[in-house]
Amino acid sequence: MSRPAHVSSGTYAPPVPRRVLTAVSADGSRLHVEVHGVERAPAVVLAHGWTCSTAFWAAQLRDLSVDHRVIAYDQRGHGRSPASPACTTDGLADxxxxxxxxxxxxxxxxxxxxxxxxxxxxxxxxxxxxxxEHAAAVLLCSTGSSRLVAESLVIPIRPGRLRTWLTRRLIGSRAPLGPVTPLARRILKYATMGPGSAPDMVEACARVVHACPRRVRHAWSHVLGLLDLDHGVRELTVPTEVVVGSADRLTPPVQARALVAALPNCVGLTELSGVGHMTPVEAPELVTGKIRTLVTAHVMGARTKEGA
Incomplete structure (x- = not known):
């Protein structure tokens, strides 16, 4: 296992995109899309998590845009993408x-x-x-395909019906998060980050998560609570790498190992010692390095073969 190096707070300020556009989904939902980096360079597409936004990828956008074309978008209802009445995994795929x-x-x-x-x-x-048509390879960070509530470690009691019930109530809470206070930072750090996370990392994540509208957070909590995408894992046939933090309470390593066991073309699992759920922020250099390696092997490598 490896431990990430500390990165200065400036890394967490999102860069200005080269181009901004709106993508329209199958049901008419409008999505805020940013394009960073070099035109015609190898492409990377970033999809953020629940309660986050494109700002979550600040470190990757800043590093990769030097020599890649990096596309990041706000999931429906998050960031600058308007809320949609359809909160479903099919909607996410669309x-x-x-x-x-x-x-x-x-x-x-x-x-x-x-x-x-x-x-x-x-x-x-x-x-x-x-x-x-478009996926050359995939990197899955801190995620799972099913049993998210049952296997979550946010509530520190033994597994069972009580923990599942309490976790479901906590994740599905309608309570407003309010301003980013010292107490709010401590709560967010406990739930989503490793114990050694630097204050600037915690601050960056707190500002992103607290900006998510309460109704959006609540609506998507039901989707996550009932999630079953095991069939989707089996369809993910492109080379896929998995990264997880050993201290991830939301999608703990057991989730990553289940993905690895089910993926048809898994090319690696990395467990980061002491890192929590927010791996792209907590371990930015490692996550960015994994992306670069996948681009070199499966995008640039494919271009080289085509040109041979």
């Missing part, structure tokens, strides 16, 4: 498909990265023709 169509030319390949609910988006879309 949204990713719309983003791929709006930003990639026919046949263009990309590495697709999903964190938490973004990983679930990838699983939901895995059998879609558009996904298969």
């Amino acid at each position: 949204d990713l498909d719309a983003v791929l169509r709006a930003t990639l030319v026919p046949g263009e390949k990309a590495v697709i990265v999903g964190h938490s609910m973004g990983g679930m988006t990838v699983m939901a879309a895995a059998a879609r023709p558009g996904f298969r």
Whole structure:
């Protein structure tokens, strides 16, 4: 296992995109999409998790945009994407498909990265023709395909019906998060980050999560509570790598190991010692390095073979 190096707070300020556009999903939902980096460079598509936004990927956007074309979008209802009455995994898959169509030319390949609910988006879309047309490889960070509530470790008691009930109530809470206070930072750090997370990492995540509207957070909690995308994992046939933190309470390592066992083409599992659920923020250099490696092997490598 490896431990990430500390990165200065400036890394967590999201860069200004080169281009902003709106993708329209199958049901008419409008999605805020950002394109960063170098035109015609190898493409990377980033799908964030529950209660987050494109700002969550600040470290990856800043690093990869030097020599990649990086596409990030706000999931429906999150960030600058308007709320939609349809909160379903099919809707998430439709949204990713719309983003791929709006930003990639026919046949263009990309590495697709999903964190938490973004990983679930990838699983939901895995059998879609558009996904298969454009996905060269996938990185799944801190995610799972089913039994999220039953296997969550946020409530520190033994597994069973009581823990499942309490976890469901906590995740589905309608309570407003309010301003980012010292107490709010401590709660968020306990639930979503490793014990050694630096204050600037916690602050960055807190500002992103607290910006999510309460009704959006509540609506998507029901989808996560009933999630069953095991079939989607089996459809994810492109080379797929998995990253998880050993201190992840929301999607603990047991979830990652189940993915690895079910994936048809898993190319690696990395468990990060002491890291929590927010791996792209807590371990930015490692996550970015994994993305670069997948691009080199499966996007640039494919281009080299085509040109040979």
